[in-house]
Amino acid sequence: MRWPKHTLVICTAAMLSLPTFFAQAHGDKRGVDSETLLESEHAWDGTRYSAYPQGTPQLSVLKITIAPNSSLDWHQHPIPNAAYVQSGVVTIEKKSSGEKRQVTAGEVLPEVVDIAHRGYTTQEGAVLIVFYAGKKGVPLSEAVE
Template identity: 30%
Template sequence: MKIKSGQQELTITRATIPPGERMPVHKHPILNGVYIEKGTLTIGLPGQKETLTLGDGKAFIEITDKWHYGHNDGNIPVTIILSYSDPEGEPTTIFKIPDDKRD
């Protein structure tokens, strides 16, 4: 990963994933962290069977520059807190177009 120069900005946001919902396939071009405030989140990579499931109070560095998705297989909403540190004006998340075959 190449670190870009310029003024860095810190973004912290909270997201809620309802029960049964799967997030769109996406990637982060910059380093970011996730804290699971409530619920259980499962993270997967398109085309792979293995997943990672994390629950309340777990924190992790999210996958950088690789397509992935999260889903909530539980019965309660998952609440996550995301933090990003990136050059000002750079996107924190890129969503994959469904028919895009590129990695």
Template identity: 35%
Template sequence: MCKFNDHEEPAKNAGRRNFLFLLGNTTAWVAAGALLVPLFSATQAVAGEEAMPRLMDGNQRYVADSGAVKVTQLLKTSTSWDGQPLVYPRGAAQVTGMLVELSAGAETGWHLHPVPSFALLLEGELEVTLKDGSKKRLKAGEAVAEVVGTWHNGRNPGYTPAKLVVFYAGVEEMPLTTPAARPLQ
């Protein structure tokens, strides 16, 4: 478990107190790193300290000071991959993260997402086809802002499983995915 220093005076620590990471495996670290980069850049510096918050390891040492933390931006966009602007739904925010696995040759089936979602392909390949025939092909390590309100089908064209982490920026009581009632092609 990594958390920010709780041993400083409250006023000095207030700018960093809102971050707490409970990450237990590599997949979670990769996913969190991909999506938390904007949070790190938005952290305000306490007077006389650096803008990047200092994380503490289990031995209460500052790991950022030792160079043990590396942040790589994987995605920064205001549009989905089809060029449409991202618009967050109104309501009580609810973020949902999922690990999605597709066997070699498997398809998701036609569906749409009524809320913005962001994916990082951890392993394998993924090809997404829109109803109009447009395609997006992803390789391991690539991130994408998925299409919103657009019918699409995901397919693993490879010979190994495809694994992706997907985070949905939704609202309470709203579905994340709506499957098509019948095939669209």
């Protein structure tokens, strides 16, 4: 059986486009690169996350600038969050144990939940981008005495 010329052209074009179709369907896009910076079920100190607040989710993203030789007040977060250090160096310290973790530009820190802590800088300040997964009406952080 002989196929009409236009049918062969259409079939050939379809077969040649299949690799592109499957690549796009599976996330392979030219000019786009994806790198996972953090994937964690626990905070930087090893404490496992338990659950998100019930209700309608509210995402918040804050840019926090900490000047050189400065310290944030002691505080705790009632919701999960993660901090990306855009520039500089910040040290995170737990109030109860004094345990510390230094985080530098390009690193991500999964924050502790319901644990008193603070961040501080030395000669170099820091800029953090902090992503919060909370609920409307629930504060992002709470002061601790």
